[in-house]
Amino acid sequence: MDVKYTHQSLSSYTGAALSALWVGLRFSLILIVLCGMIYPLVSTGLAQLLFPWQAGGSLIKNSSGTVVGSELIGQSFQDPKLFQGRVSSIEYDGAGSGSMNYAPSNPQLMLRMQASLEKWEMNNPEVALNQLPIDLISNSGSGLDPHITPQAAEVQIPRISSLTGISVQKLNSLIDDATTGRDLGLFGEPRVNVLKLNLALQELIAVTKQ
Amino acid sequence: MSYMDYLEMLVVIGVILLLVKPVGTYIYHVFSNVPNRSDRIFGGMENLIFKLAGYRQREGMDWKKYMVSLLASNTVLMTICFILLSLQQWLPWNPDRIGGMEPSLAFNTVISFMTNTNLQHYSGETGLSYLSQMMVITMMMFTSAATGLCIAIAFIRGITGTGKLLGNFFVDFVKAIVRILLPAALIVTLLLVALQVPQTLEPAAAIHTLEGSVQRIALGPVASLESIKHLGTNGGGFFGANSSHPFENPSGLTNAIEIWSMWVISASLPYTFGLFARNKKQGWVIFTAMFILFVAFLSLVYFSEQAGNPLIHTLGVDASQGNMEGKEVRFGVAGSALFTAVTTAATTGSVNNMHDTLTPLGGLAALVQMMLNVVFGGKGVGLMNMMMYAILGVFICGLMVGRTPEFLGKKIEAKEMKLIAIAILIHPFIVLVPTAISAMTGLGYGAVTNPGYHGLTQMLYEYASSAANNGSGFEGLADNTPYWNIMTGFVMLLGRYVSMIALLGVAGSLMGKEPVAESIGTLRTDNKLFTGILIGTVLLIGALTFLPVIAAGPVAEFLTLK
Numbered sequence: 001m002d003v004k005y006t007h008q009s010l011s012s013y014t015g016a017a018l019s020a021l022w023v024g025l026r027f028s029l030i031l032i033v034l035c036g037m038i039y040p041l042v043s044t045g046l047a048q049l050l051f052p053w054q055a056g057g058s059l060i061k062n063s064s065g066t067v068v069g070s071e072l073i074g075q076s077f078q079d080p081k082l083f084q085g086r087v088s089s090i091e092y093d094g095a096g097s098g099s100m101n102y103a104p105s106n107p108q109l110m111l112r113m114q115a116s117l118e119k120w121e122m123n124n125p126e127v128a129l130n131q132l133p134i135d136l137i138s139n140s141g142s143g144l145d146p147h148i149t150p151q152a153a154e155v156q157i158p159r160i161s162s163l164t165g166i167s168v169q170k171l172n173s174l175i176d177d178a179t180t181g182r183d184l185g186l187f188g189e190p191r192v193n194v195l196k197l198n199l200a201l202q203e204l205i206a207v208t209k210q
Numbered sequence: 211m212s213y214m215d216y217l218e219m220l221v222v223i224g225v226i227l228l229l230v231k232p233v234g235t236y237i238y239h240v241f242s243n244v245p246n247r248s249d250r251i252f253g254g255m256e257n258l259i260f261k262l263a264g265y266r267q268r269e270g271m272d273w274k275k276y277m278v279s280l281l282a283s284n285t286v287l288m289t290i291c292f293i294l295l296s297l298q299q300w301l302p303w304n305p306d307r308i309g310g311m312e313p314s315l316a317f318n319t320v321i322s323f324m325t326n327t328n329l330q331h332y333s334g335e336t337g338l339s340y341l342s343q344m345m346v347i348t349m350m351m352f353t354s355a356a357t358g359l360c361i362a363i364a365f366i367r368g369i370t371g372t373g374k375l376l377g378n379f380f381v382d383f384v385k386a387i388v389r390i391l392l393p394a395a396l397i398v399t400l401l402l403v404a405l406q407v408p409q410t411l412e413p414a415a416a417i418h419t420l421e422g423s424v425q426r427i428a429l430g431p432v433a434s435l436e437s438i439k440h441l442g443t444n445g446g447g448f449f450g451a452n453s454s455h456p457f458e459n460p461s462g463l464t465n466a467i468e469i470w471s472m473w474v475i476s477a478s479l480p481y482t483f484g485l486f487a488r489n490k491k492q493g494w495v496i497f498t499a500m501f502i503l504f505v506a507f508l509s510l511v512y513f514s515e516q517a518g519n520p521l522i523h524t525l526g527v528d529a530s531q532g533n534m535e536g537k538e539v540r541f542g543v544a545g546s547a548l549f550t551a552v553t554t555a556a557t558t559g560s561v562n563n564m565h566d567t568l569t570p571l572g573g574l575a576a577l578v579q580m581m582l583n584v585v586f587g588g589k590g591v592g593l594m595n596m597m598m599y600a601i602l603g604v605f606i607c608g609l610m611v612g613r614t615p616e617f618l619g620k621k622i623e624a625k626e627m628k629l630i631a632i633a634i635l636i637h638p639f640i641v642l643v644p645t646a647i648s649a650m651t652g653l654g655y656g657a658v659t660n661p662g663y664h665g666l667t668q669m670l671y672e673y674a675s676s677a678a679n680n681g682s683g684f685e686g687l688a689d690n691t692p693y694w695n696i697m698t699g700f701v702m703l704l705g706r707y708v709s710m711i712a713l714l715g716v717a718g719s720l721m722g723k724e725p726v727a728e729s730i731g732t733l734r735t736d737n738k739l740f741t742g743i744l745i746g747t748v749l750l751i752g753a754l755t756f757l758p759v760i761a762a763g764p765v766a767e768f769l770t771l772k
Contacts, residue, residue, distance in 0.1 A: 023263070023282075024284075026263040026264060030262050031353055035351075036344050036348055037345060039392060039395070039396070040344040040348055043400075044431055047409035051404050055409045056410055057429050059417075070427055071406075073457070075421070075425060092425065094414075097335065097428075098685070099451075101564050104567065104771060105770070106660045137527065138534040138535040141564045142449075142451035142454040142538065144451070145539055147538070149539055182214070183462040184463060186214075187222075187463045187465065187545070189540060189542035189545070
């Protein structure tokens, strides 16, 4: 009797599982269409309609109308006449993102930082080392960080001023224009957008040359 | 300016405290099956879905049938998504011509997203077509979150109700999506787009930079994924760098919105539970225990990151910002620490800074929250795990004073305790055993990229994250290999479903019992004393299982970092 009873309940479970699979399949297909197609496509439509610039990646143009980048994606600046951004192990390649993930105890981290320091000291002899903020020699998480701290922009003024001949006051006001405060005075940190800053600086250099 | 740091964290936490009651009440109304206003708004859409699915009966299910339905629909979704990922190169919406996914990676990915883990061994920019991002990733973010909500609601109905029936899985499943996740996701999506998160089907942009080189910028339907990624405590990013990527999280304000999104439902569920139990104090006791643990771990991350890396202090630069390696300037230490604490508490697993680069004690806080797996916890399962500890606490205290343990007026007996023992033991088992195997084999250890004690932590973190269905990583780990894909795939499966089945079994068993009258000898579970018992039980079990391995990983790194 016992054996037969187990057998019966087993087959009724298989039946229940099969019918649940069949019902599950029907719901799954509907939800794939609803959540995987209708929802993202409706979102895209509304986004493009209401906020086309933001939805398209916040691309910014120079004064002659050419797109020079995205406000949100940092660029690599090697020219010492321009402001430098944060360390990026991916060289600001916007097709990817990420970093080397060096642990605090990884010897490679200290080697990389010492190399950054040597380069910094060579290019910026006017500035004492204890003025250099840590964000300029640390790798951002995304490798695409478009910002530096206001202090990190200010310590680059002596170098840029002596290379370009642009006055310290002028450079300070460029930094002020490219600085954003905390959102709603509360969220996030004050920051300088390096691309916008260099865009303004480049146009100023061009004007001075003429 | 550390007082601004405190103010920012206090405001973000304060908003959550204000949201707990209204959101918890709304969730209660959605699942109480008592007619209410949300029927009028969403009833029509639900009826259409049931009609299309040809599903008429909608009768109640006992716990076994509920569980079978849940497992069946999850299995179907995983199968379909595996096929979609493998064939993505031949499917539409693939403007950047991305190839099909390798089988072990697709195996890992579908499990990862169905189990609400969102461990990612691929990088979104280069590994997924837009169709896969929408139909697989975004869709599974809804369905896995809904699965978690359903199981929590069924569990709550079980331990607070009587009879046999827990409700109908498919009805709960559809309700969770239509009445909670979809409308919330649509609102958050539009907010994020307004704040500059992209939402487009255009291919990657190619741009001539200021210095004259060409920069390719990956784009896509980011915002619609970003919103449900957090609302559903999923955590898988559109891009490899996740929420540290400026397109996923462009500002301090979007950072706050993402924190609120991932936290609000998990934080509100204890209140929902209080309403079901007709004892709001009971809900607040559970919430308070979670909240106290959270504040402790947040403090550990924040102060440790603010203190920074002692090695860097020897360089003589201005390190007053704290540990900025792996962090973004717009978030700073406060915005990063808060995100890290919430994402590992609510087991979302999104990151706005690289956890591999956290200071040893900052990383430890993230790791321990996943090991405990009860500090708010993922969509639904966090609450269930905390209730499991509550029952265990009642049981231990009952034994100490020599009385039959009771919880919510039901006797806790051998059957429940056996199931709870399974649920408690499976978690350390699937964290520690695979870590040990990986440390001993070349296949496992070969993925480690940071030397020394931190290397052990990398592997430990990967399995703790998989088992807790969190999904964040010490991302330096080179984990896209068949070995790691398959190992973590199984850990995620076991971590998700074993405790779910065991705990729903507990609920089913308690539901069938006659309620016992409260007497003077009953241990009250809705007062401050029990909050303390609950925290004590969680920490005791956690310390007993994980202390040795923590000492060998992050603690050893901390002590030797000079």
